[in-house]
Amino acid sequence: MSLALSAAVPVPLGDSGLVVGPIGWGMWRFAGTERPRARLLVETALEIGCTLFDTADVYGHDADGFGAAEQLLGAVLREVPSLRERMVLATKAGVRPPVPYDSSAEYLQRCCEDSLRRLGVERIDLFQIHRPDLLAHPAEVARALERLRGAGKIRAAGVSNYSAGQTETLTTHLAFPLASLQPELSALAIEALSDGVLDLALRRGLGVLAWSPLAGGRLGTTASAAAARERRVLAALDAVARRTERLRAAVACAWVMAHPARPVPLLGTQSPARIREAAQAFEVSMTRAEWYDILAAARGEPLP
Ligand SMILES: NC(=O)c1ccc[n+]([C@@H]2O[C@H](COP(=O)([O-])OP(=O)(O)OC[C@H]3O[C@@H](n4cnc5c(N)ncnc54)[C@H](OP(=O)(O)O)[C@@H]3O)[C@@H](O)[C@H]2O)c1
Incomplete structure (x- = not known):
């Protein structure tokens, strides 16, 4: 039996009515890009079937300032307004430098309005709490999300970096x-x-957006200083890449996508060529044995 993937089968995000392509594109590294290239990146992602675009208000903070990645996407959308209809637009709020986290209702409300303004859109499709704020009562977070949805400012809500218990x-x-x-x-x-x-996602039918599917690039290239565990993971991925004659990065995405919760890997590459290469993930048909070999390598010990 093999774990085959299909670009043609979209992934629903819970009961929200949002449906996305099986691979998404992330904009953590997007700020600082010139506008023509930014537009090319967005168009290339759409070309390979990425319809989920994942940004955050804080992306770009270190380079060009808070809001820079949203501003750049907003500039692309103002240049080519028709792109907006082709994407499911996701952003995040609740990380507030230099204070790490703030999910107070007042702050989330302000974040959402600022994101709408920077992106130049009337509604955010998926508004995510970026990281859990241990000082915000979940009832307060819920009221804020309900108000935003009631006002038509967001279509759906999600969480990011929440534990299963925090999500429940x-x-x-x-x-x-x-x-x-x-x-x-x-x-x-x-x-x-x-x-x-992922058990919770399966139980409740939630969409799963997998961040850093190439471990921030460590699975894309081979660092000479890679630790033993990392080298074993790369070797297990390379074995599948050789057999299927596909790129290792595509195999790494395929490995994530094979889980029954249907995680959507959020590609982080800022290279149009590498975005196109990621579409090879749909051509990787992995056996169960290969999937579990990669898992065993990642665990650093044989499976029990
Ligand atoms: N919720 C959160 O807290 C959180 C945290 C981190 C990330 N994220 C989301 O996840 C997205 C992806 O994160 P990420 O950028 O760390 O993802 P990633 O896809 O794991 O890593 C992307 C990085 O790998 C490099 N890379 C090296 N070899 C590559 C290859 N063969 N193919 C593709 N890329 C290769 C890319 O460089 P080039 O650009 O030069 O190709 C880029 O710097 C973010 O944009 C964001 O949407 C969310």
Whole structure:
């Protein structure tokens, strides 16, 4: 039996009505790009079937300032307004430098309005809480999300970097179902497979957006200083890449996508050529044995 993937089968994000392509594109590294290239990146992502575009108000903070990545996407959308209809636009709020996290209702409301202004859109499709704010009561977070949705400013809500328990707790306070969660997930970051987050997604039918599917690039290139565990993961991915005659980065995405929760890997590359190469993930048909070999390498020990 093999784990085959299809570009043609879209992924629903919970009961929100949002449906996205099986691979998404992330804009953490987007700020600082010239506008013509930014437009090319967006168009290339759409070309390969990425319809989910994941940004955050804080992206670009280190380089060009808070809001820079949203501003750049907004500039692209103002230049080619028709792109907006082709994408599911996701952003995040609640990280507030230099204070790490703020999910107070007042702040989330302000963030959403600022994001709408920077992006130049009337509604955000998926508004995500970027990281859990341990000082914000989930009931307060829920009220803020309900108000934003009631005012038509967001279509759906999701969480990012929430534990399964934190997600469940927010869900119990929220008057509408959450659409998605966003854990780190790659062949080097496998916690979500066993910490209850993907189990919760399966139980509640939530969409899963997998951040850093190439572990921030460590699975794309081979660093000479890579640790033993990382080298074993790369070797296991390379074995599948050789057999299927596809690129290792595509195999790494295919590995993430093979889980039954149907995680949507958020590609982080800022290279149009590499975005196109990622579409090879749809041509990787992995056997169960190969998938579990990669997992065993990631665990650093044989499976029990
Ligand atoms: N929720 C959160 O807290 C959180 C945290 C981190 C990320 N994210 C989301 O996840 C997205 C992706 O994160 P990421 O940028 O770390 O993702 P990634 O896809 O794991 O890594 C992308 C990086 O890998 C490099 N790379 C090296 N070899 C590559 C290859 N063969 N193919 C493609 N890329 C290669 C890229 O460089 P080039 O650009 O030169 O190709 C880029 O710097 C973000 O944009 C964001 O939307 C969310």
